[in-house]
Amino acid sequence: MVRRTLLLLAPMLVLVAATVAGQDLEELLTQVGEPYAEAYSEPLIHAFGANQNTGLYHTAHIPAGKLTFSIGVKVMGTYLNESDQSFQKVIENVDLGDYLPEGHPNAGDTGDIVLAGPTVFGSTEEVGTGTAYVNGVPVYQVEGIPGLLDTRWVPLFAPEMQVGGLFGLKGSIRWLPELNLSDYGKTKYLGLGIQWSPNFLLSPTFPVDLMVGYFGQEVELGTFIQTDASSVYAAASKRFGIADVYGGLAWESSTMKVDYTQIDTDVPVSFEKDGRMTNRVTIGATLNLGVMINAEMGIGKMVVYNLGLMFGM
Amino acid sequence: MRKIFTILMMLLLAGWLLAGCSSEETAPNDPLPELTNEDVAHQSGYMAMALVEMAPVSLEFSGKADASDGRYQYTFADPEIQGDVQLYFEQGDAPSGYDVADYSQAWTGDEAPLALYPIEGGIAWLLAFSLESVIDQGAGTAVIGGAGTLTVGNYEAAFTVVGLAIERGGDWPAGGYMTFTNEGITATVTFDGDNTATIEIGDITWMLNLSNGTLTEL
Numbered sequence: 050m051v052r053r054t055l056l057l058l059a060p061m062l063v064l065v066a067a068t069v070a071g072q073d074l075e076e077l078l079t080q081v082g083e084p085y086a087e088a089y090s091e092p093l094i095h096a097f098g099a100n101q102n103t104g105l106y107h108t109a110h111i112p113a114g115k116l117t118f119s120i121g122v123k124v125m126g127t128y129l130n131e132s133d134q135s136f137q138k139v140i141e142n143v144d145l146g147d148y149l150p151e152g153h154p155n156a157g158d159t160g161d162i163v164l165a166g167p168t169v170f171g172s173t174e175e176v177g178t179g180t181a182y183v184n185g186v187p188v189y190q191v192e193g194i195p196g197l198l199d200t201r202w203v204p205l206f207a208p209e210m211q212v213g214g215l216f217g218l219k220g221s222i223r224w225l226p227e228l229n230l231s232d233y234g235k236t237k238y239l240g241l242g243i244q245w246s247p248n249f250l251l252s253p254t255f256p257v258d259l260m261v262g263y264f265g266q267e268v269e270l271g272t273f274i275q276t277d278a279s280s281v282y283a284a285a286s287k288r289f290g291i292a293d294v295y296g297g298l299a300w301e302s303s304t305m306k307v308d309y310t311q312i313d314t315d316v317p318v319s320f321e322k323d324g325r326m327t328n329r330v331t332i333g334a335t336l337n338l339g340v341m342i343n344a345e346m347g348i349g350k351m352v353v354y355n356l357g358l359m360f361g362m
Numbered sequence: 363m364r365k366i367f368t369i370l371m372m373l374l375l376a377g378w379l380l381a382g383c384s385s386e387e388t389a390p391n392d393p394l395p396e397l398t399n400e401d402v403a404h405q406s407g408y409m410a411m412a413l414v415e416m417a418p419v420s421l422e423f424s425g426k427a428d429a430s431d432g433r434y435q436y437t438f439a440d441p442e443i444q445g446d447v448q449l450y451f452e453q454g455d456a457p458s459g460y461d462v463a464d465y466s467q468a469w470t471g472d473e474a475p476l477a478l479y480p481i482e483g484g485i486a487w488l489l490a491f492s493l494e495s496v497i498d499q500g501a502g503t504a505v506i507g508g509a510g511t512l513t514v515g516n517y518e519a520a521f522t523v524v525g526l527a528i529e530r531g532g533d534w535p536a537g538g539y540m541t542f543t544n545e546g547i548t549a550t551v552t553f554d555g556d557n558t559a560t561i562e563i564g565d566i567t568w569m570l571n572l573s574n575g576t577l578t579e580l
Binding site: 088091092094095096127128129130131132133134135136137138139141154161163165168178180182184185186187188189190325346348350351352 | 383384385386387388389390391392393394395397398400401402404405480481483484485487514515516517
């Protein structure tokens with residue numbers, strides 16, 4: 050009973066935590082314009098998409114005529130490059146009138162803009178800056194924003210359910226109930242996937258299990274952040290005692306769209322960026338100890354880790 | 363036994379993987395806009411003017427009159443220069459009062475650079491330095507040398523001061539020079555003995571008016 054309650058409660062707590070983090074991020078971003086926000090958010094954009102496309106399978110074994118069911122939670126984490134905790138974005142040879150306050154003596158000049166400071170995962174103590182230069186001389190500087198969370202680990206939690214076992218097919222769903230929060234809007238997390246193993250068409254002595262699959266997901270945090278991610282993959286696994294060792298290749302994409310209104314200018318800001326991770330090699334292992342515990346690593350342009358805990362048969 | 367072996371192998375594999383991989387950089391890390399020779403000449407000119415303001419402190423200190431350990435602090439509160447300079451005076455290798463000293467050191471404290479405001483309404487340039495002076499009280503002169511850094515927005519310049527000669531009551535350095543390097547461009551600023559200094563970068567020469575900061579290419 051306690052275990053079931055925890056299983057039901059954990060995803061809700063995760064959703065609330067994610068929503069609070071999203072609200073904090075929105076509060077920070079509304080203080081800056083688009084170029085700053087885009088550079089500041091880059092590590093989040095690329096890590097979030099990579100996380101979404103992680104932990105999509107923990108074995109390639111799917112029975113052809115035996116119903117299987119499992120439910121559990123997947124915890125993903127992208128380990129960022131050290132340099133992703135700060136950024137420096139330079140916009141050269143621009144009309145400074147677009148960036149300086151009205152009436153500034155250099156508003157009519159052509160100059161350079163340097164935006165620099167912690168990223169969303171940089172120092173929470175340090176505040177970034179936006180500096181305007183004319184001929185190498187800084188003529189105006191405005192404060193940016195601090196980091197949201199000082200870490201190189203970008204986590205994502207996903208409750209997941211799988212049903213399969215007919216003709217080598219298995220369906221997966223990642224889902225969290227919608228929350229409607231005042232001042233923020235609805236939060237939503239939905240992912241659907243399908244896997245197919247051709248092993249029932251092969252010789253029973255075929256040495257490994259094979260599987261191909263697709264998974265598509267979307268996350269919305271109010272109207273502020275919307276993400277889409279999808280992955281097409283092929284995998285193989287082999288059982289050694291209580292462990293399934295598995296590996297695979299994936300071709301994937303992800304997009305994050307950010308919308309907000311800058312507070313001091315009342316200007317709407319909207320930008321959309323594709324995730325950096327477009328393909329990966331996955332290696333991992335699942336221990337079958339009554340519950341299934343899996344650990345894996347996805348290696349592509351980003352490096353992503355996954356731990357999973359699945360109950361079922 | 364087989365189970366334990368399997369788990370150990372997995373732990374070893376996990377450790378090996380954790381240790382060996384890293385994500386690509388995703389945050390922009392653009393180089394700063396390239397500076398021109400003239401940009402660096404302007405910056406070195408402002409630095410030279412700040413030096414002219416600060417240098418007399420080692421010779422004409424007028425703050426606290428008694429410091430048995432030779433240590434003083436001078437506070438700049440001008441519109442162009444703000445902050446504290448730490449000073450140490452000695453005579454014959456022993457701490458002394460400023461008015462009898464034959465040697466002094468001047469420096470900015472850790473994390474407490476001077477703030478320069480060379481552009482009206484502009485942002486502070488942060489000046490950190492450590493200078494030494496050899497003082498001749500009888501002649502009323504001092505010769506200053508040392509080094510420091512000047513943070514100009516996102517740029518970090520370094521400078522050295524060599525043989526900067528000042529006189530008690532004098533308006534301008536009698537001689538000496540400063541080298542100033544920013545983004546790989548080095549300017550040599552030579553004090554002409556009057557209200558001008560000569561700035562050279564490669565084969566380009568400017569005359570700097572120390573009174574108003576005007577730079578004229580020669």
